[in-house]
Amino acid sequence: MAVDPKLGIYRPAVPAGDLGARVEAFSARCREHGLSVTPQRRAIMRALLASEDHPRAEDVYDAVRAEHPTISLATVHRTLETLCQIGEARKVTPLHHSARYDGNLSPHHHLVCVGCLRVLDVEAPQFDELLGSQKWLGDHEVVGGSVEIYVRCRSCRQQTSD
């Protein structure tokens, strides 16, 4: 999406389709997990899915307040954590700052601009192959992995003398 085509071994990670349907499917999975489907949860999930941008809790809060002016930031934090617990979102925290949340559950990795800390999705099948090629490392059970590629985006390159 925001990434150019000539990526060599990498390729942009494309987010999935219809938003309304995705929120609906989410609601169903909430019930499967024994969680109530509340307007707040729908709204937060919708905002997360709609975002291209790995938003922080506060970003989601701002987005959701348009429709739910009385929602609290604490609820957003709580809900995002809940989403991660039930596998509806993942937490990404590049280079240490506030947590970023990702509604894109397709297997993918991230480009992180070391200047502006923007996070972009990227697929890298060769990495996935390596990551998935071993279920154990000594007595450590492998449960996942992620690759962060640090980059300087065009606009950040222009600002620094270097």
Next chain:
Amino acid sequence: MAVDPKLGIYRPAVPAGDLGARVEAFSARCREHGLSVTPQRRAIMRALLASEDHPRAEDVYDAVRAEHPTISLATVHRTLETLCQIGEARKVTPLHHSARYDGNLSPHHHLVCVGCLRVLDVEAPQFDELLGSQKWLGDHEVVGGSVEIYVRCRSCRQQTSD
């Protein structure tokens, strides 16, 4: 070190040698960067190099206080950030918590236990090859990358029913 031998495509990342000499070399590089060599900086660098454990600022603080009882936590934070700026340390922040610092500058990656959040070094030359194989991704200039492999360590596996 803390990792078993049968790692397949991975191998443990071994930290370097003599501590006193490393602190001495560090002092020299401080001067090259125009930084004063203070007892606090030496002590913090020594503590970081001595640690096998990707310590938090507070951990370094605790270690250093043995010799420098009056050092302040703020100085430790400041100094660790300075070390990162001049390339004497790197900051690692897996799964979002407080920042972890790493005195091991050899190229390596990390195993992160999703249970206890312990961080272990690991080398993965095949990843490095992939990471290094492209200097540009579209109009993003690649400046680095890192792989985090999420694992469950033996002790964390025992504690959860699953």
Next chain:
DNA sequence: TCTCAGGTGATAATAGTTAGCAAATGGCAG
């Protein structure tokens, strides 16, 4: 030895997140 830019300790301020709790409500038994 003198000087002072840069470094430090103490402390306050800030940002992000989590905890505690009373009020509200989703989902279900009747």
Next chain:
DNA sequence: CTGCCATTTGCTAACTATTATCACCTGAGA
């Protein structure tokens, strides 16, 4: 359709990690 109650929410205070401020101190060069 109720009415119930375990969950969830909003509000708020607390907490943790980090950064800013500032007066004092000190490493390092003159």
